[in-house]
Amino acid sequence: MSTDGQSLESQLTQLQGCCKVFAEKISGAVTERPALKRLLRAVEAGDTVIVTRLDRLTRSTRDLLNILATLTEKKVGFRSLAEGRADTTTPHGRLMVTLLGGVAEFERDLIRIRTTEGRARAVANGVRLGRPPKMDLNARLEALRRMEAGESVDEIARSYKVSPSTIARLQGL
Numbered sequence: 053m054s055t056d057g058q059s060l061e062s063q064l065t066q067l068q069g070c071c072k073v074f075a076e077k078i079s080g081a082v083t084e085r086p087a088l089k090r091l092l093r094a095v096e097a098g099d100t101v102i103v104t105r106l107d108r109l110t111r112s113t114r115d116l117l118n119i120l121a122t123l124t125e126k127k128v129g130f131r132s133l134a135e136g137r138a139d140t141t142t143p144h145g146r147l148m149v150t151l152l153g154g155v156a157e158f159e160r161d162l163i164r165i166r167t168t169e170g171r172a173r174a175v176a177n178g179v180r181l182g183r184p185p186k187m188d189l190n191a192r193l194e195a196l197r198r199m200e201a202g203e204s205v206d207e208i209a210r211s212y213k214v215s216p217s218t219i220a221r222l223q224g225l
Contacts, residue, residue, distance in 0.1 A: 063104045063108065066104045070102055072094070074087045074090060074091040076088070088109075088119075092119070092122055095123065095126055095128045096128070097126060097127035098127065099128045099129070100128065100129035100130065100131055101123060101128060101130045102130075102131045102132075103131075103132050103133070104132075104133050104134060105132060105133070105134040105135065106132050106149070106153060106156055107156050110153070112153075112157055113156070113157045116149070116153035116156075117150065117153065120146075120149060124140065129141040130149065131145075132149070132152075138152055186212075186214045187212055187218070192222055195208050195212065195219055195222055196222055196223070199219070199222070199223065205220055
């Protein structure tokens with residue numbers, strides 16, 4: 053599962069009947085995934101790993117192929133419920149898994165490009181991205197004057213109810 057806001061319920065329902073379910077709330081784009089590592093250690097020859105969709109396992113073709121290679125070495129099958137032809141127990145299924153993984157990675161790259169372009173357009177139109185500043189311009193200028201006068205960063209930070217690092221970063225303005 054990708055985010056905390058999503059629910060595992062739908063996926064768990066689809067996986068009813070499976071002997072063991074490995075679940076984690078972490079993006080498939082993240083390579084350090086503890087539950088995936090546990091799954092790869094736990095599977096044995098003759099097992100079949102079943103996922104609800106390929107993108108629940110990984111978002112990268114390279115990672116998908118590496119995972120499938122590990123499963124193949126262990127003589128473990130692989131099936132995706134949503135992509136019915138993604139079944140490594142057949143030669144056609146292995147081809148389909150590779151193709152679907154490539155399409156998923158391509159789609160992810162397109163989303164990343166569109167997101168980057170959208171952010172650039174927003175900045176060009178004057179939209180300020182990120183969290184709002186904790187201090188307005190006048191407060192920042194006053195804090196800088198106080199630092200120049202020799203007052204400690206900790207003392208200034210306390211007076212504005214911000215962290216000392218917020219005040220320290222003002223020197224780079």
